[in-house]
Amino acid sequence: MRVSPEELINNRLxxxxxxxxxxxxxxxxxxxxxxxxxxxxxxxxxxxxSEILENYMERNQLDPNIGFHDDTNHVGLHxxxxxxxxxxxxxxxxxxxxxxxxxxGVDCLLTYFASNTSVPGGKEPQEVHSDxxxxxxxxxxxxxxxxxxxxxxxxVDVTEENGPMEVWPGxxxxxxxxxxxxxxxxxxKLAEHMHSFKAYMPAGSIMIRDLRMWHxxxxxxxxxxxxxxxxxxxxxxxxxxxxxxxxxxxxYDQLSDKAKRLLRNEKIGFPVREIE
Numbered sequence: 617m618r619v620s621p622e623e624l625i626n627n628r629l630x631x632x633x634x635x636x637x638x639x640x641x642x643x644x645x646x647x648x649x650x651x652x653x654x655x656x657x658x659x660x661x662x663x664x665x666s667e668i669l670e671n672y673m674e675r676n677q678l679d680p681n682i683g684f685h686d687d688t689n690h691v692g693l694h695x696x697x698x699x700x701x702x703x704x705x706x707x708x709x710x711x712x713x714x715x716x717x718x719x720x721g722v723d724c725l726l727t728y729f730a731s732n733t734s735v736p737g738g739k740e741p742q743e744v745h746s747d748x749x750x751x752x753x754x755x756x757x758x759x760x761x762x763x764x765x766x767x768x769x770x771x772v773d774v775t776e777e778n779g780p781m782e783v784w785p786g787x788x789x790x791x792x793x794x795x796x797x798x799x800x801x802x803x804x805k806l807a808e809h810m811h812s813f814k815a816y817m818p819a820g821s822i823m824i825r826d827l828r829m830w831h832x833x834x835x836x837x838x839x840x841x842x843x844x845x846x847x848x849x850x851x852x853x854x855x856x857x858x859x860x861x862x863x864x865x866x867x868y869d870q871l872s873d874k875a876k877r878l879l880r881n882e883k884i885g886f887p888v889r890e891i892e
Contacts, residue, residue: 618650619711629714637824638718642762645789646825647715653705653769653820660700662771662819665843669693669733672891680737689738690779690833694730695845696888697863701729706769706845708875715824716765720851726878727764728848729861734779738835744784744807748827750797751854757792763854764827769845773819779836780814781844789826796828803830855881862886 617637623629629637637647672693678684685691695701707726716724747766750756774780784807795801807830814834815823825831827848836842859882868876868884 617647619652623711624652627710629711634714634718637715641715641719641765641824641826643786645785645787645829646783646823648815648817648824649711649822651818651820652709652711652822655820657700657703657705658769658771658820661706661769661845662843664700665695665731665771666841668696668891669735669841669843673735675892678735680735683737683739687738687740688742688833689735689836690742691733691735692730692846693733693891694889696891697729697861697867698888701845702867702871704872704875707847708872708878709822711822712767712824712849713874713878716767716849719762719765720849721853723852724849724878725852725855725859725881726847727850727855727859727861727881728846730846731843732833732846733841733843734833734836735841736778736836736839738779741782741834742832744803744830744832746788746796746803746828746830747848748796750793750795750800752793753797754794754799756794759790760793762789762826763851765849766825766827767847767849768823768825770817770819770821770823771843771845772840774815774817774842775838776814776816777836778838778840778842779834780816780842782812782814782832782834783825784810784812784830786811788830789828791828849878857881859883862889864888
């Protein structure tokens with residue numbers, strides 16, 4: 617979806633756009649808004665993250681030419697709770713909060729603050745997977761309401777060459793709960809016979825998806841890393857009592873009231889988490 621110039625200027629989605637986005641997530645598993653964040657902001661985010669990624673790979677001796685993580689060259693990193701990542705447009709963008717609150721409730725929380733990157737040189741795609749397990753194990757035979765939503769912000773233009781996320785929309789989030797457990801059906805086997813597409817999108821877009829929707833990272837044949845910021849919003853009723861995002865008290869005190877509410881269960885008063 618492309619938002620209107622008026623929605624971008626006002627920084628607010630129309631009620632009609634919010635309803636359509638909510639309906640698409642409920643029925644299709646995701647919605648994608650193209651080119652929402654200013655290009656200058658995205659370039660600043662990508663520059664800072666590239667420094668973090670380079671240091672991380674050097675410390676952990678990850679060589680793209682040799683390959684790592686089953687030759688996917690895929691890296692998942694928690695983000696430090698510092699600028700420029702903690703801009704209001706990232707942690708509490710009104711386009712995002714308008715939608716997630718409709719689905720998860722106005723008391724929902726931000727519970728995951730991280731990134732996923734497809735580094736050049738990967739030779740294999742990831743296994744097809746969802747980002748959650750079965751809430752009730754093998755015991756529940758029906759679909760349950762959406763309890764968590766992933767929000768991705770691509771920091772570069774995502775193309776065929778640089779490792780786009782491949783997704784299986786249109787129902788993979790609507791299976792019985794037990795399908796998401798370790799004894800569920802073999803997703804990779806089934807996925808070979810199902811419709812999928814690669815999510816090409818301009819830098820600064822916003823994808824909101826049901827945590828259960830099947831997807832995988834693909835190999836990056838370009839010369840540039842493809843990074844998505846990855847945030848998870850969780851319904852209050854199922855969120856952990858104490859989160860894992862470490863936020864210094866001074867930083868938390870400077871956040872907007874909306875951001876404070878979203879992060880109220882996290883580790884407030886802890887030093888910024890070091891990337892190991």
